[in-house]
Amino acid sequence: MHFLAKSAALAMVILGCASVSVVAADDPIKTRQDLMGGIGKAMKVLVPMAQGKTAYDAAKATDALNAVATNIADFPNHFPAGSDQGKTDAMPAIWEKMDDFKAHATSLETDAKAALAATASLDTFKPAFMKMAGNCKSCHEAYRKPS
Numbered sequence: 001m002h003f004l005a006k007s008a009a010l011a012m013v014i015l016g017c018a019s020v021s022v023v024a025a026d027d028p029i030k031t032r033q034d035l036m037g038g039i040g041k042a043m044k045v046l047v048p049m050a051q052g053k054t055a056y057d058a059a060k061a062t063d064a065l066n067a068v069a070t071n072i073a074d075f076p077n078h079f080p081a082g083s084d085q086g087k088t089d090a091m092p093a094i095w096e097k098m099d100d101f102k103a104h105a106t107s108l109e110t111d112a113k114a115a116l117a118a119t120a121s122l123d124t125f126k127p128a129f130m131k132m133a134g135n136c137k138s139c140h141e142a143y144r145k146p147s
């Protein structure tokens with residue numbers, strides 16, 4: 001019994017080390033910045049449509065909104081302890097208030113899905129998109145270093 005407990009503990013230590021090195025290898029900072037970069041790219045399609053500067057295209061809006069929803073769903077998974085250090089604009093408040101930070105991500109995802117259900121016309125898309133876009137500022141103000 002004692003031996004089993006000990007080897008289980010040892011296995012956990014070994015697994016623990018392995019997962020740490022996997023995290024280091026796949027670079028959570030780059031991963032989350034790439035996810036945000038994808039969201040930024042989607043906004044370059046959505047904003048001009050909402051402003052009437054480019055023709056409204058429901059299929060393009062759908063693709064872009066899907067990218068926002070998919071990327072923000074994964075985004076909060078890439079903030080392991082210690083990844084506040086390095087080339088990142090993530091503020092330490094994220095790790096102090098992780099639940100609130102995740103709630104901001106969920107809010108954007110919810111609003112992106114609501115906008116996805118409203119792509120029928122520019123008139124339905126625009127207010128849903130404006131509501132969605134408000135999430136960028138509110139999360140950045142609280143959790144992203146001003147550049």
Ligand code: HEC
Nearest residue numbers: 033036037040043088089090104105108135136139143144
């Ligand atoms: C849940 C909080 C949150 C929400 C919501 C959010 N962001 Fe971010 N964003 C961040 C954080 C944190 C960073 C900094 C990441 C880092 O440097 O590690 C960031 C970085 C970025 C970057 C820079 C990426 C890079 O290459 O360094 C862009 C562009 C961006 N966000 C766009 C947006 C847009 C557009 C929206 C709204 C559609 C949005 N974000 C919504 C938290 C958020």
